[in-house]
Amino acid sequence: MTANAAADSSFELIVIGAGPAGMAAATTAADFGCSVCLLDEQPTAGGQIYRSLSRAGPTNRVNGDSGAWKNTAGKQAIEILGKAYFSGLPLIEKLSAANVHTVHGACVWHVGLNGEDGVVTYSRQQHASRISGRHIIIASGAMERPMPLPGWTLPGVLTAGAGQILLKTDGLATDNSVLIGTGPLLYYFATQLIRSGCKPKALIDTGNGVNRTAIRELLPVALHYYRPLLTGLSMLSQIKRAGVNCYSGASAIEILGDSRASGVRCHYTGGKQINIDCDFVFMHDGVIPNTHISRSLQLRHQWNSVHHYHEPAINDGAVSSQSNISIAGDGSGIIGAEASAQHGKLASLTALKSLGYDTEGQSKNRQRQINAVGRARQFQRFLARLYPPLITTEPVADNTIVCRCEQVTAAEIKRCVELGCTGPNQTKAYTRCGMGPCQGRYCGLTVANIIARESNLPAETIGTFRVRSPLKPVTIAELASLADTPPTHTQMTTATHTNDDSR
Amino acid sequence: MFKRLHFANQSVQTTEPQSGTADDEITFSFNQQVVTARRGDTVATALLLNNIIRFGQRGGIDKGPFCLMGACYECLVQVNGRSQQACMLEAVQDMQVMPLILCNHDADSPATTEHDPDDNSQ
Ligand SMILES: Cc1cc2nc3c(=O)[nH]c(=O)nc-3n(C[C@H](O)[C@H](O)[C@H](O)COP(=O)(O)OP(=O)(O)OC[C@H]3O[C@@H](n4cnc5c(N)ncnc54)[C@H](O)[C@@H]3O)c2cc1C
Ligand code: FES
Numbered sequence: 249m250t251a252n253a254a255a256d257s258s259f260e261l262i263v264i265g266a267g268p269a270g271m272a273a274a275t276t277a278a279d280f281g282c283s284v285c286l287l288d289e290q291p292t293a294g295g296q297i298y299r300s301l302s303r304a305g306p307t308n309r310v311n312g313d314s315g316a317w318k319n320t321a322g323k324q325a326i327e328i329l330g331k332a333y334f335s336g337l338p339l340i341e342k343l344s345a346a347n348v349h350t351v352h353g354a355c356v357w358h359v360g361l362n363g364e365d366g367v368v369t370y371s372r373q374q375h376a377s378r379i380s381g382r383h384i385i386i387a388s389g390a391m392e393r394p395m396p397l398p399g400w401t402l403p404g405v406l407t408a409g410a411g412q413i414l415l416k417t418d419g420l421a422t423d424n425s426v427l428i429g430t431g432p433l434l435y436y437f438a439t440q441l442i443r444s445g446c447k448p449k450a451l452i453d454t455g456n457g458v459n460r461t462a463i464r465e466l467l468p469v470a471l472h473y474y475r476p477l478l479t480g481l482s483m484l485s486q487i488k489r490a491g492v493n494c495y496s497g498a499s500a501i502e503i504l505g506d507s508r509a510s511g512v513r514c515h516y517t518g519g520k521q522i523n524i525d526c527d528f529v530f531m532h533d534g535v536i537p538n539t540h541i542s543r544s545l546q547l548r549h550q551w552n553s554v555h556h557y558h559e560p561a562i563n564d565g566a567v568s569s570q571s572n573i574s575i576a577g578d579g580s581g582i583i584g585a586e587a588s589a590q591h592g593k594l595a596s597l598t599a600l601k602s603l604g605y606d607t608e609g610q611s612k613n614r615q616r617q618i619n620a621v622g623r624a625r626q627f628q629r630f631l632a633r634l635y636p637p638l639i640t641t642e643p644v645a646d647n648t649i650v651c652r653c654e655q656v657t658a659a660e661i662k663r664c665v666e667l668g669c670t671g672p673n674q675t676k677a678y679t680r681c682g683m684g685p686c687q688g689r690y691c692g693l694t695v696a697n698i699i700a701r702e703s704n705l706p707a708e709t710i711g712t713f714r715v716r717s718p719l720k721p722v723t724i725a726e727l728a729s730l731a732d733t734p735p736t737h738t739q740m741t742t743a744t745h746t747n748d749d750s751r
Numbered sequence: 752m753f754k755r756l757h758f759a760n761q762s763v764q765t766t767e768p769q770s771g772t773a774d775d776e777i778t779f780s781f782n783q784q785v786v787t788a789r790r791g792d793t794v795a796t797a798l799l800l801n802n803i804i805r806f807g808q809r810g811g812i813d814k815g816p817f818c819l820m821g822a823c824y825e826c827l828v829q830v831n832g833r834s835q836q837a838c839m840l841e842a843v844q845d846m847q848v849m850p851l852i853l854c855n856h857d858a859d860s861p862a863t864t865e866h867d868p869d870d871n872s873q
């Protein structure tokens with residue numbers, strides 16, 4: 249059930265994000281007869297992995313009936329995008345049949361508390377609305393880890409995720425590209441491009457392909473994951489077989505160009521240098537949880553030293569440090585799409601119980617879900633060790649822009665440290681770093697890394713940018729459109745936040 | 752340059768191949784240049800398909816789309832005097848899109864900056 253705007257503004261449960269985690273959470277709650285509102289800023293449900301799967305666009309016209317895939321276009325779509333993409337259809341169909349008040353195109357820019365209730369404010373078509381819910385599940389997913397390299401701000405440089413979005417949403421590809429970075433999603437995207445007939449010119453691997461040394465070290469764990477590992481190896485051999493030039497162990501990577509990307513230069517294994525011309529660069533250095541909402545709520549977060557990111561602290565049932573706010577899916581720390589759906593269900597069942605629903609019959613499932621999510625976290629830790637982010641192996645070059653919005657370089661951040669800055673919020677005051685419209689999403693981790701490196705402090709002591717709403721820029725007109733809705737108090741009383749250098 | 756793949760030009764559901772029909776096509780303008788797109792395309796997609804990758808400038812630096820998922824704000828353009836993310840905005844017939852050109856301090860808070868719709872010079 250889809251609505252244009254929330255007619256009813258009070259719900260038992262509000263779910264933010266309609267990826268696998270959010271869809272599973274919302275439909276589980278609806279099964280119990282709970283009143284649930286699901287918000288997502290994208291025009292259709294699916295999240296990052298199943299993006300546009302349901303839309304009346306290129307692949308969309310697939311209606312779940314496998315018979316419909318028998319024509320050439322359908323077959324081609326599956327061949328190029330991969331079967332995994334289409335495995336999201338049952339979730340999407342379940343959602344469209346469920347009694348869930350789903351609002352698409354709804355960008356959430358404030359989450360707060362009003363007494364016992366959670367209050368969520370979002371904008372849709374330039375109009376802001378405010379709804380309240382007794383429990384909130386944040387399922388806002390992941391984003392790609394910023395990969396600061398000289399020239400990464402040039403037009404023509406996109407993330408691999410962006411390249412995938414173009415492919416999934418609109419069937420767009422380009423054949424004059426270079427891929428930079430590491431990790432399964434990058435290799436997966438490379439194979440998708442190859443199958444599209446748009447073979448990338450080169451893959452510049454900041455790791456060593458499938459890092460065999462790491463596999464040997466991690467062998468006991470690796471045996472557990474032989475199947476995904478084989479998939480990984482097969483992706484790499486597909487890339488090589490297709491004749492894509494692969495340069496592993498790449499360092500000192502620079503993206504060249506004046507007003508748009510025109511090539512890439514780097515060193516690779518053996519100290520050799522290579523220069524490759526291209527029109528587009530796709531970069532990828534793993535994914536990190538999207539913690540803007542949870543940080544704005546000042547929920548408790550912790551530094552994950554295996555993944556090198558901050559993640560919200562949650563319990564087995566996905567409840568955060570605030571008892572009526574849960575965090576499910578990749579937003580709670582990367583677990584992958586399948587486990588995200590399980591985690592969404594788990595979060596929902598826990599929330600339903602605290603809302604007074606009888607969930608006894610589900611206790612067996614609950615344990616199964618907890619185990620599945622635990623295994624997924626373990627697997628992701630393994631992947632994180634196989635594909636360590638570039639920032640942990642090579643310092644950011646001085647002339648590299650760290651904050652894309654305000655064009656602040658690594659050298660400027662280093663100067664702040666020399667001047668005595670000990671945390672990201674202080675560098676913000678000196679340099680405006682993190683104050684642009686992306687609100688530090690694409691510089692926060694880099695800034696923390698540079699501060700830790702320069703001041704010889706452990707990363708976990710550095711902290712994060714303080715996040716304030718509006719979480720996304722809104723206009724005065726949008727704010728004014730809220731005047732019709734009664735005001736709410738948004739302070740958190742039980743909030744704690746570690747490592748905030750601003751205090 | 753980006754191109755639309757064969758599968759995207761056909762209906763996946765029916766067995767009849769039907770390449771992008773005439774009523775699927777729309778046109779709009781970017782910086783007074785005519786851009787063709789397909790109904791349902793975002794402004795960012797449409798511009799990329801038309802080989803436009805510079806969407807604006809901030810602090811003298813050219814800007815183009817980066818994440819296409821609404822997170823980086825590198826794709827900001829100007830529509831009806833309002834700055835909007837090209838990757839989150841559906842292209843519609845006759846829409847007039849302008850590059851967003853800001854000096855750095857303007858970019859602080861497009862949040863509250865209402866641009867003068869008649870002033871396309873900036
Ligand atoms: C760009 C990208 C591409 C990926 N591609 C793949 C892939 O091909 N294969 C794979 O296995 N994994 C992929 N992943 C990882 C995959 O996204 C996750 O494992 C999985 O989608 C996580 O599910 P989720 O429900 O937690 O979050 P997501 O699927 O990310 O869903 C989160 C949803 O929340 C919405 N949202 C976020 N913030 C707000 C807000 N403020 N207001 C409103 N809505 C909001 C987003 O629009 C999104 O739809 C990708 C990740 C990224 C970032
Ligand atoms: S390209 Fe990142 S917000 Fe549009």
